[in-house]
Amino acid sequence: MAIVPRLLENPQVTTTVMFPPQQHNHNTKGTTMSFHYLSNTPLEKALDEYINILINNGMKYKTEIIPVIKSSGRITATAVYATFCSPHYNASAMDGIAVLASDTFGASETTPITLTKQQYQHVDTGDPLPDGYDAVIMIEDVINIDTGENGDIKLYEAISPWSHIRQIGEDICAGEMILTSFMKISPSAVGALIAGGVSEVTVIKQPIVGFIPTGDEIVPSKTIPKTGEIPEFNSAIFSAMLSNYGAVPKVYDIVPDNKEKIKNALKSAFKECDIVLLGAGSSAGREDYSVSIIGEVGEVVCHGIAIKPGKPTILGHYKGKPVIGLPGYPVSGIIVLDQILRPILDLFNKTGVRKKKYTEATLSKSIVSSLKYKEFVRVRMGYVQDKLIAAPLGGGSGVVTSFMRADGIIEVPQGVEGYSSGEIINVRLLRPLEELQQSLVVIGSHDPLLDELADILRIKHGDILMRSAHVGSMGGLLAIRNGQAHIAGIHLLDEKTGLYNESFIKKMIPDGNIHLIKCVKRQQGLIVKKGNPNNITGIADLNKDNIRYVNRQKGSGTRILIDYLCKKEGIDTSGIYGYDREEFTHTSVAALIASDSADVGLGIYSAAKLYNLDFLHICDEEYDLLIAGHAYNLPMVQKLLTELNSDEFTKRLNNLGGYCRD
C-alpha cells in the first residue's frame, strides 16, 4: 500500500472566498455608481459596472464539502490529489500463469525451457502478483505446453518482465493531482477520484437565488383567477431557468403592494439567499416602489437598462449580494435573467462565462426596432432549401408562448432601426441546429388541424418538428413564393369564379413548381353566443346596434371572405362595430365571444364547437395545402402526406368537427 503523501491537507471546511478583483480590470473604483432614476444605460456598460461594483463590495462565492459519489457535474473549488494508488497492488492483467521472466529468457521453438511447479503459479485477472514473480503468461499462450505428471511445463517463448501486469499506479499515483481547481467533475472523474482514494471533495456551493413575487393582483397559479387577478407563473419559469444555470431557486410567497411588507421580505431573503430577485408588479408605479425599497435596504446601482423587453430593470446590491428588480412581464424577466443574471451566476459557479451560440439566417419579415434600445426579437427557425430562415414571432413581453415557440433570438443593437426582409442576420440559437434541420416549416392560414397533424407526425415519426406560423392565406402564398416555407395552408376565395385557391396561386406564383394538395372542406359561418341571444340571422345583422363584431387580420382567407360577403350584401363595413378588431386565429375569435368580449365573428365550426358556441353555417370552403416544389419530395413532407390520409387524422378531424373530405 502506498503511503498517504505529505502533500495532502484536509480540505478546509465550508468557507467563502472573495473574487480576486484582478479578474475584472475595469477602471471603476470600489465605490457604487451614482443612482440613476430610470436611466437608459446600455446593457454591456450596465453589466460590466454592476459586476465590478458587486466584486468590489465583496460579492462572494461559497464552497462546500460533498461526497465524491454525489459530485458529478459540480465544480471543484480546490485542486484534488489522489490519496492512494490505483491499482494499489501489482495485479495480473490476464488469466494465466505468473512466472519470473528471467526464468524464461532464451526459450524458443528450437530451445524450449522447462519450468517446474515451483517456478510458476496460476493467476486470474485481478489477482495479486505472487511474491517472487514479475510477469504473467496469458492462458492462451499456455495452451501449447506439455504438462508432465510432476507439473513441469515447457515454454517455447521468452517473456519480458512486467508483461501482462497492471502495475501499482498504472492509473493513478498517490499524491498526483487528479483535478485542478474550478473543473467540472465528469462521471469518469468521479470514478478517478474514488479510485484515487478521495471520498469527499470541496466544490463550489451552488448559489441560492431567491425570487419574491409582488403585487396585489398576483394570485398563486393553483387557484382559478377571477377577473383582475393574474396567476403567478413567473416563479415557475425562473426556477426552471435557475436550475439550468446551476443555481438553487428559492421562491417566496407573493407579497402585496405594501412597502413595509416588501421591505421585510427583501431583508429576510438577503439572510437566506446569495442573490435576490424582486418581482415587480406589472404597473409602472409599482416599479418605483421597488427602486426606493432596494435603495433603503441596500444600494441601487442602476435603474433602467436600454433593452427591450426589460427596460425598467433595477440593479442593486446589499453588501455585495446582488438584488435585481425584475419587470413583471414574463418575457422581460426571461431576457433579464438570461442577459444579466446568467453571467453573474457563471462568475459565481466558476464555470467561466458561457458563450452563446450564434448562426446566420435569412430574415423572412422586416423587423422595426427602436433606436433607443437593444431589442431581443424572438424568431422561429427552420431550413428551407438548405437556407436557414428566421421568422419573427409576434407578441409583446406578456406573451410567454412567443418565447416558448422561439428557436432563436435576434439581438438588434441599440441605434439600429431594424432589418429588412431577406437580409442575412446573426441569430442567437436557443436550440441545437440539428433540431432545426428536422423542422417542417408551415406558414399560412390557421386551422387547429395543423396542430393535430403536428402531433401525429411527432408520435409516428419521432424526430419531425412541425413549426407553423399563422400569417393568413396570403402570407402563406408569399412565404412559398419567397422560398421561406415548405408548406402553406390556404383557403382563398376568388370572388369572380367562386372557386378557391387556384387563381390566386396562378397570379402569385406564375412559374408554378408547386403542388396543391386538397386537404379538407370546412364549414365557415358566424360564431355567436350559446342560444344566439342577439338573434343574429346572417351577415345583414352585423351592423345592427349593440352588436360587437370581432374580425380576423387582413390577408387571412376568412377576412377576405367576410369582406366579400359584406360587399355582396351591400353592407358598409365601416358601420360594423369592431370590424377593425383583428385576431389571428379562429380560436381567439371564439374565445372573445365565449367570454362575452364580442358577440359575433366569422370563423370555422371547430372553433365554435371548442367553446360550445352556436354556429350559423354560411359556406363550405376548401382549405388546401400548398407545397413548394423543392419540398415535395422531402421525407418529412411525404410522411405528412401519408398521415393526411391516415385513420388517426380522420378521427381527429371528426373530433374537431365541421370538416369533410372527398
Add this chain to the structure above:
Amino acid sequence: MAIVPRLLENPQVTTTVMFPPQQHNHNTKGTTMSFHYLSNTPLEKALDEYINILINNGMKYKTEIIPVIKSSGRITATAVYATFCSPHYNASAMDGIAVLASDTFGASETTPITLTKQQYQHVDTGDPLPDGYDAVIMIEDVINIDTGENGDIKLYEAISPWSHIRQIGEDICAGEMILTSFMKISPSAVGALIAGGVSEVTVIKQPIVGFIPTGDEIVPSKTIPKTGEIPEFNSAIFSAMLSNYGAVPKVYDIVPDNKEKIKNALKSAFKECDIVLLGAGSSAGREDYSVSIIGEVGEVVCHGIAIKPGKPTILGHYKGKPVIGLPGYPVSGIIVLDQILRPILDLFNKTGVRKKKYTEATLSKSIVSSLKYKEFVRVRMGYVQDKLIAAPLGGGSGVVTSFMRADGIIEVPQGVEGYSSGEIINVRLLRPLEELQQSLVVIGSHDPLLDELADILRIKHGDILMRSAHVGSMGGLLAIRNGQAHIAGIHLLDEKTGLYNESFIKKMIPDGNIHLIKCVKRQQGLIVKKGNPNNITGIADLNKDNIRYVNRQKGSGTRILIDYLCKKEGIDTSGIYGYDREEFTHTSVAALIASDSADVGLGIYSAAKLYNLDFLHICDEEYDLLIAGHAYNLPMVQKLLTELNSDEFTKRLNNLGGYCRD
C-alpha cells in the same frame, strides 16, 4: 372566463405504451437471434438487431402524471391543450385612462374633443377594462389635457378601438394545443402551461436502470482495500452517466461470484427496474457465468461485440426488458453505456436518438488498431496555430483517467488498421469546441510543477485549461517541431558538453523560431526506500544482486541521464534487474518503490518527498520550458510566464521540494 373546451380529456393514469414496431423497419422477425457464444458481431448490427428484438418482445416506456411546476426538462407523453385563456380578461396594457374609442373619433389638434368624467376612467396596467370601454389612452399621452373642475378632459387625438389592451387569449386560448407529444418542456413552456390553466402534465417516466456489481474481489469503495481487493467505483461512474442520459440509476449491493446469488439479484432487479446492467467481475471465467445466468433468467441476444474496449459485452432481455452484461474494466463499461445503452434510453425517453458531435483534427501520433474490432481511442485535443490537434492518450480499459482526460474519441472502424501521425481524422467531441480553444497544449517531460502551474492558471485566469501529456523531453521537442504543442517541458543533458537542452534544440529545430524559458533547477537522484535498507550508495550498486531497479521510458530526459551515468561508470545496463521496466512519471517510479515493488529508481527529489522516501542526490539538472514561436505571444502563454514568476508558484515549488531557481 372561458369555458373548459370539450376537446380536453383527462390525461390517462400511468400507463405503458408499446413502441410501434414500424419505428424500426428491419427484416428481423419477432423471434430472438440464435445464441452467439463469444461472437464478434459488428456494433451497428448488434445494436440494430438488439433494439428490434427488444421492441418485438414488448420493450415498453412508461408515462406518469407530474405537476407542471416540476416538469421542466421532461418530455410530454401526450399533446397538451390549454384549459383557459391567458389573459382571461381584457386587461389594460398601460397606466392610463379607459375610453370608448368611438367617443374620440374626429379628435385632432385643431378640433379637440371633450370627454366628461362619465366618459373615461383611470386604469393601471393589468386592471380589467371597465364595462362600456374599448380602448386605453396611455398616461403619457394624457399629459397635455386640460382638466376642468368637473373633470372634463380634452383630447387632441383619436384612438382606435382595442388600443393598449391585452385582449383575452392574447397569449393562449383555451383549447389551443400548447405542446405536441414528445416535446421537451422548456422553462418558458412551464410558464405557458400554467398560464393556460394546466397544472399537471403526462410525461415520459424516466426509466429506472439497475446496476449489479459482482465479484469476490470487489469491495465497497469506502473501505481501504487490501491487496487483492478492488474498490467498486464503476457504480459511481455509471450512475452519473445514467443521470445525464435522463435515467434514474439504482445501484445494488456487490454480489460475490456465486451463480445462485447473482441469479437472484438479477431476478429482483428485473422486478424493480426497466433496464438492468450486470457488472461482470474482471476475469474471463466470470463473464461466462453472466452469459449462462442471463440465459437462464431471460434470453441472451448477443455475446461478444466487435468493439475495443468492450468486446465481452452481453446483450440480453427478460420479456423485453433489456439486460446488458458489462465488462469489468471502467472504460469498457463507459464505452458500452455510451454506444449501446444510450440509444436505447433515447428510445425510452422519446428524445429521438441524440446525434454525436464530430469534428476534424490532426493526429499527433500514429494509432495502430486491430482489424477485428471497432476501436475507441481516447484523445486529448487542443488548437495549435488554429489547427485542432488530437493526441492519443495511453492506458488500457482499466485506466479511468484516460477517459477523464479525454477531450474526444477516435472511432477506428472495424477493418481499418489505424491512422498515421499527421493524418486528418474525424474525432467525436466529448467537450464543446470553445473549451478546446482555451486549452494550452503542454507536451513533454513530466514534472509535478506543471500540475501546480495548471492549477494556478485556472484559479487566477479562469478559463485557461492546461492540457499536459507526459511523453518525455524528446517527445516534447518533436511536438514543438511538428507544431503540435504550445509548450514543452524538457531537461536534456548533452553528454559531450554536460550542458542542458540548447544543443538538442539546435539539432532538432535548426531554423529556430522558439523561445527557451529557464524554469527551474531540480535535484535528480536515486530514490530508495526509507532508511535505505539495501544500502545503495550510487549508480555502481544498481547491478548488485537482489536490487530491483525501475526505469523511465526511452526518450525521457531521466532515461537519457541514467543511460549516460551508467556508461560513464562503465556499468552494463543489461545486468541491472528491471532496467527495462519503464514508467512514465517520477511519481509512479516513487510509488513502486514506496510499495516495495522496486528498490531503486532515478528520479527527482519532489517525488521522493511525496512518498517520504530517501533520496541520494546525484546532480542538479535544468528543467526548462520550450515555447513555440507562434505561441509565445498568446495571452495564455504570457499569463503562464507571469505566473512562473509569481510568489504563489514559488511557494508551491518549495512545498514540492528539491527545486531552486536563479
